[in-house]
Amino acid sequence: MIVAVKGVTKRFRDVVALDGVGFTLRENTIYGLLGRNGAGKTTLMQILTGQQVATAGTVEVFGERPYENDAVLARTCFVREAQRYPDDYRVKHALRAGALLFPHWDEAFAQSLVDEFRLPRSRAIKKLSRGMLSALGVVIGLASRAPLTLFDEPYLGLDAAARQLFYDRLLADYAEHPRTVVLSTHLIDEVADLVEHVLVIDQGRLIVDEETDRLRGQVVLATGPADAVRAFAAPRTVLHQTTVGPVARFTLRGEVDAEARAEAERLGVTVAPVSLQQLVVSLTTGAAGSATPKETTP
Amino acid sequence: MDEGRPIFVQIAEEIENAIIDGTLPEESQVPSTNELAAFHRINPATAAKGINQLVADGILYKKRGIGMFVSPGAQVKLRDRRREQFADRYLRPLLVEARKLGLSTAEVKAMIDTWENQ
Numbered sequence: 390m391i392v393a394v395k396g397v398t399k400r401f402r403d404v405v406a407l408d409g410v411g412f413t414l415r416e417n418t419i420y421g422l423l424g425r426n427g428a429g430k431t432t433l434m435q436i437l438t439g440q441q442v443a444t445a446g447t448v449e450v451f452g453e454r455p456y457e458n459d460a461v462l463a464r465t466c467f468v469r470e471a472q473r474y475p476d477d478y479r480v481k482h483a484l485r486a487g488a489l490l491f492p493h494w495d496e497a498f499a500q501s502l503v504d505e506f507r508l509p510r511s512r513a514i515k516k517l518s519r520g521m522l523s524a525l526g527v528v529i530g531l532a533s534r535a536p537l538t539l540f541d542e543p544y545l546g547l548d549a550a551a552r553q554l555f556y557d558r559l560l561a562d563y564a565e566h567p568r569t570v571v572l573s574t575h576l577i578d579e580v581a582d583l584v585e586h587v588l589v590i591d592q593g594r595l596i597v598d599e600e601t602d603r604l605r606g607q608v609v610l611a612t613g614p615a616d617a618v619r620a621f622a623a624p625r626t627v628l629h630q631t632t633v634g635p636v637a638r639f640t641l642r643g644e645v646d647a648e649a650r651a652e653a654e655r656l657g658v659t660v661a662p663v664s665l666q667q668l669v670v671s672l673t674t675g676a677a678g679s680a681t682p683k684e685t686t687p
Numbered sequence: 688m689d690e691g692r693p694i695f696v697q698i699a700e701e702i703e704n705a706i707i708d709g710t711l712p713e714e715s716q717v718p719s720t721n722e723l724a725a726f727h728r729i730n731p732a733t734a735a736k737g738i739n740q741l742v743a744d745g746i747l748y749k750k751r752g753i754g755m756f757v758s759p760g761a762q763v764k765l766r767d768r769r770r771e772q773f774a775d776r777y778l779r780p781l782l783v784e785a786r787k788l789g790l791s792t793a794e795v796k797a798m799i800d801t802w803e804n805q
Binding site for chain 2: 418419556557560561563564565582583584585601602605606654662
């Protein structure tokens with residue numbers, strides 16, 4: 390375990406950004422940190438990387454508190470969506486800074502990524518396009534090989550080809566040099582097969598902390614005659630429902646085992662899987678204050 | 688990869704299919720976890736889980752320091768298992784649909800015969 394977060398709450402004046410969040414992160418695992426805008430993802434990553442201090446609760450990264458702790462921060466790389474660089478910096482300066490900052494930095498890897506992402510080495514950073522700025526963050530995040538690397542929406546302005554390049558290089562380099570990666574993203578379908586474990590934050594609370602494979606089976610779409618769907622849904626949590634004439638479609642939470650499948654077949658209800666993205670959407674849609682109950686995981 | 692079913696199950700099934708149809712002969716080497724991960728764009732741990740399931744089933748075996756290989760007898764073993772599952776996986780949905788359309792079992796049998804003779 391390299392990160393242990395217990396009962397973390399963060400308040401900004403009268404706004405509660407994080408509300409009693411607790412989880413652990415294992416070594417050498419890719420995590421997806423998912424949730425809507427304003428859910429508290431960035432605040433959480435700032436606390437993990439010592440850029441914010443929790444109002445309450447404890448945070449341990451590599452067994453120590455991250456705030457103003459150089460030993461922890463040297464092993465942590467946080468690629469922010471709005472990364473600031475000194476005014477006179479050029480691309481090559483940012484790379485040089487990365488080489489100095491991160492003990493596991495791989496210069497050859499950094500240079501090959503710069504070529505692949507077609508980054509102009511001598512261009513002033515403030516003259517980079519949005520996509521190039523994101524690419525620079527991705528290059529630094531990958532080449533840092535930091536044992537804990539966090540990407541906060543690293544894809545803004547990146548086209549589909551560049552995003553695919555990012556995912557491919559991340560996977561290949563992760564396979565050779567395992568580390569813990571936290572990917573915060575709204576493009577859930579793009580990373581669904583990359584992330585081994587999913588954390589979902591909604592309105593400051595952690596509502597899912599689950600292996601991706603196990604989570605997949607836990608939300609299903611049940612479609613069929615309305616009465617039959619209602620009967621099938623009875624022992625389950627209904628996340629969403631729509632009806633068209635006599636046909637109903639319910640989004641349901643709850644494991645569907647072989648017995649349940651047989652029951653669905655008998656009732657004439659079709660049970661279909663939902664994508665990870667649809668699953669997260671259905672868990673995080675709803676009015677303020679009506680967040681779904683906290684996931685009970687060991 | 689398709690939604691819903693765990694990806695490691697799909698990886699295991701894909702290797703099983705290659706063994707059944709002879710693409711991966713017995714005693715041949717199976718792609719590594721990292722190769723599978725890169726090819727399918729999935730997490731290496733997920734690919735490893737699929738491989739490990741096949742090792743636990745005795746379909747693959749490990750040669751230390753070299754990699755994973757197809758066990759002797761794996762093809763027959765897999766074919767037998769798939770035959771056992773055939774009725775549940777293929778006949779059941781066929782007959783459910785037939786019933787919905789008002790087709791009798793005899794009519795379905797006749798259709799299979801006609802299909803085969805085409």
